[in-house]
Amino acid sequence: MAAPKRSDDLRAEATAARLAAVTVPTGGFTGAARAAARARLEAMGLPGRRDEYWRYTDPTALNAAEAPEAAVFTAEESPIFGAVDRITLVFSDGVFDAAASDDPSLAGVEIARLAEAGRADIHWAKDLYGVLEARGQEPVARPHAALNTAAAADGILIRVTGKAAKPVHLVYRHASVQSDAILHHCLRIEPGAELTLLESGPAAARFNKVLEVDVAAGGRFHHIRAQGRDHERRAITHIFARVGEGALFKSFTMTANGRMTRNECVIEIAGNDAVAHVAGAALGDGASGAFHHDDTVFVTHAAERCESRQVFKKVLKNGATGVFQGKILVKPGAQKTDGYQISQSLLLDEDSQFLAKPELEIYADDVKCSHGSTTGAIDETALFYLRSRGVPREDATSLLILSFLADAIAEIEDDRLAEEIVSRLEAWLARRKV
Amino acid sequence: MLEIRNLQVKLQDEDKQILKGVDLTVEPGKVHAIMGPNGSGKSTLSYVLSGRDGYEVTGGSAHLDGADLLEMEPEDRAAAGLFLAFQYPVEIPGVGNMTFLRTALNAQRKARGEPEVSAGDFLKLVREKAKTLKIDAEMLKRPVNVGFSGGEKKRNEILQMAILEPTMCILDETDSGLDVDAMRLVADGVNALRSEGRGFLVITHYQRLLDHIRPDVVHIMADGRIIKTGGPDLALEVEKNGYADILAEAL
Numbered sequence: 001m002a003a004p005k006r007s008d009d010l011r012a013e014a015t016a017a018r019l020a021a022v023t024v025p026t027g028g029f030t031g032a033a034r035a036a037a038r039a040r041l042e043a044m045g046l047p048g049r050r051d052e053y054w055r056y057t058d059p060t061a062l063n064a065a066e067a068p069e070a071a072v073f074t075a076e077e078s079p080i081f082g083a084v085d086r087i088t089l090v091f092s093d094g095v096f097d098a099a100a101s102d103d104p105s106l107a108g109v110e111i112a113r114l115a116e117a118g119r120a121d122i123h124w125a126k127d128l129y130g131v132l133e134a135r136g137q138e139p140v141a142r143p144h145a146a147l148n149t150a151a152a153a154d155g156i157l158i159r160v161t162g163k164a165a166k167p168v169h170l171v172y173r174h175a176s177v178q179s180d181a182i183l184h185h186c187l188r189i190e191p192g193a194e195l196t197l198l199e200s201g202p203a204a205a206r207f208n209k210v211l212e213v214d215v216a217a218g219g220r221f222h223h224i225r226a227q228g229r230d231h232e233r234r235a236i237t238h239i240f241a242r243v244g245e246g247a248l249f250k251s252f253t254m255t256a257n258g259r260m261t262r263n264e265c266v267i268e269i270a271g272n273d274a275v276a277h278v279a280g281a282a283l284g285d286g287a288s289g290a291f292h293h294d295d296t297v298f299v300t301h302a303a304e305r306c307e308s309r310q311v312f313k314k315v316l317k318n319g320a321t322g323v324f325q326g327k328i329l330v331k332p333g334a335q336k337t338d339g340y341q342i343s344q345s346l347l348l349d350e351d352s353q354f355l356a357k358p359e360l361e362i363y364a365d366d367v368k369c370s371h372g373s374t375t376g377a378i379d380e381t382a383l384f385y386l387r388s389r390g391v392p393r394e395d396a397t398s399l400l401i402l403s404f405l406a407d408a409i410a411e412i413e414d415d416r417l418a419e420e421i422v423s424r425l426e427a428w429l430a431r432r433k434v
Numbered sequence: 435m436l437e438i439r440n441l442q443v444k445l446q447d448e449d450k451q452i453l454k455g456v457d458l459t460v461e462p463g464k465v466h467a468i469m470g471p472n473g474s475g476k477s478t479l480s481y482v483l484s485g486r487d488g489y490e491v492t493g494g495s496a497h498l499d500g501a502d503l504l505e506m507e508p509e510d511r512a513a514a515g516l517f518l519a520f521q522y523p524v525e526i527p528g529v530g531n532m533t534f535l536r537t538a539l540n541a542q543r544k545a546r547g548e549p550e551v552s553a554g555d556f557l558k559l560v561r562e563k564a565k566t567l568k569i570d571a572e573m574l575k576r577p578v579n580v581g582f583s584g585g586e587k588k589r590n591e592i593l594q595m596a597i598l599e600p601t602m603c604i605l606d607e608t609d610s611g612l613d614v615d616a617m618r619l620v621a622d623g624v625n626a627l628r629s630e631g632r633g634f635l636v637i638t639h640y641q642r643l644l645d646h647i648r649p650d651v652v653h654i655m656a657d658g659r660i661i662k663t664g665g666p667d668l669a670l671e672v673e674k675n676g677y678a679d680i681l682a683e684a685l
Contacts, residue, residue, distance in 0.1 A: 384485075385526070387485070389538035390541045391541045393507070393509065402529065404528070406528020406577075407527075
């Protein structure tokens with residue numbers, strides 16, 4: 001009788017099977033980074049339920065060699081951000097669609113495709129590709145990000161040297177029920193430059209995306225993302241950001257639907273007087289398919305007088321699950337740090353659940369850090385107040401849900417973009433008639 | 435207009451009778467005041483009439499212009515013309531005061547089969563009403579009641595009343611937490627709304643408010659019943675001698 005396999009062996013087998021199912025491009029400036037990432041992944045293995053940061057989220061579907069199928073969802077509404085003047089770059093099931101994309105010329109912004117530029121041996125993105133991802137593997141392993149660096153077929157490389165006149169919008173279409181997309185973007189904001197990056201769409205049946213962002217001194221980066229509404233899609237995404245002196249990093253994500261989403265955000269505040277905000281609004285209704293949404297955030301303060309905010313809100317009903325794992329690490333010497341973290345869920349019934357793990361780790365003595373986490377139902381007094389003014393129950397509930405999400409939406413600086421997000425949230429609520 | 439007959443109400447979750455048979459009729463154009471000691475059931479009456487959860491009607495009836503209020507949802511009561519000015523107006527972060535007012539007005543109009551008010555006309559309407567209540571544009575832009583002082587919250591209640599134009603207005607201790615100037619401002623707002631077709635039920639502890647909003651009829655409520663009804667002089671009597679004499683008389 002064969003001895004039972006040890007879990008390490010099973011993990012190694014699963015990792016090997018996953019790697020065998022992807023094509024790892026070789027050569028060019030990313031070659032060395034891909035090989036190193038592959039070695040990292042093989043050393044750490046794909047995640048398992050016993051891993052500290054995977055207790056609340058089952059990685060099975062993400063680990064599987066083949067992507068589980070996901071039906072393509074056809075929405076009748078107009079595409080989000082459609083009214084905003086922007087440069088659109090379209091990927092369909094992870095494959096760049098040149099015909100559907102705009103000409104990527106924008107003053108002060110260099111845009112290239114990883115699949116094309118990656119063949120060159122010398123490129124500015126060489127200092128970034130897989131670099132922030134590798135730094136972000138400590139102290140918490142992020143195996144799917146290493147997999148991404150090793151295997152990403154394409155992505156967009158953006159270098160910003162001035163104040164971009166309009167946003168760049170990455171549109172991710174989902175057309176095939178079996179698609180398995182891996183995209184890796186690198187973005188460098190040079191000193192004093194500014195860019196708004198928009199992302200939207202489901203991308204694929206299974207989507208693995210990494211965004212590495214380096215915001216140099218005095219640079220400003222705004223990120224607004226609307227994840228696709230496909231009920232069956234799965235996604236694991238990582239943002240790795242390094243924020244330089246006096247720089248600003250702001251990221252907001254709206255997630256409505258999706259069987260499984262895990263959004264990791266790893267931010268290193270490296271320069272003094274920098275600001276980093278990351279926010280999310282997630283809405284899930286288990287009645288239209290399973291909903292599991294996980295926000296895992298790690299903010300490291302490694303400089304003085306910096307501010308960080310994590311604002312995550314989740315609205316859950318009919319057996320939906322929300323997860324928040326958020327950490328603030330204040331390194332020795334990062335004095336005058338102002339760190340803030342709030343994670344809240346609004347449970348619309350007793351079948352849904354919210355799991356939160358807030359963490360603070362502080363090695364400096366002159367800092368201000370606070371965190372809070374709440375789970376609650378709709379405020380009956382507020383609901384009665386609205387109804388007593390003639391607002392029907394369903395509309396009043398929607399208003400209170402938007403009210404609950406307001407702090408997260410407030411992290412979007414551009415009013416037009418905030419309105420786009422609010423109108424989508426309103427439409428989602430109107431369809432549900434919660 | 436408002437007809438309450440032998441209304442009996444208990445708390446839903448407790449075996450505690452709050453209203454033990456209230457009879458009250460408010461005619462159009464009249465201002466009725468209800469005074470009474472703490473715990474007499476005044477606020478409960480206002481909540482039951484407007485449809486708040488947590489109460490169980492065990493007997494009696496309440497009609498507004500012939501319609502059975504107790505059978506209606508709170509939003510339908512509002513559309514039918516009932517308005518409750520809250521003792522503690524609720525703060526709603528993230529929802530702008532203007533959005534709230536317009537949503538409420540249009541919801542009521544829709545329920546009554548009337549066309550919605552356009553954004554332009556609504557703005558004009560709010561500006562006009564807000565001016566008389568000394569509510570500035572900044573207050574209208576802020577989220578509903580968030581960061582408002584006690585006086586601002588009460589003025590905001592009266593602004594809602596002025597915009598929604600209910601036929602039956604209930605004011606639940608609108609004077610609580612107000613200084614003299616704020617009370618006068620609120621009272622002026624209410625007086626401006628007095629009209630032939632509109633009834634008022636003013637609930638208050640003190641006669642003070644009734645100096646500014648002159649009632650036609652004054653009721654004294656105690657232990658879940660109206661124990662005495664009279665003219666404006668009754669309020670002065672309470673102010674002078676307290677409730678003790680009236681309570682003793684009723685026993």
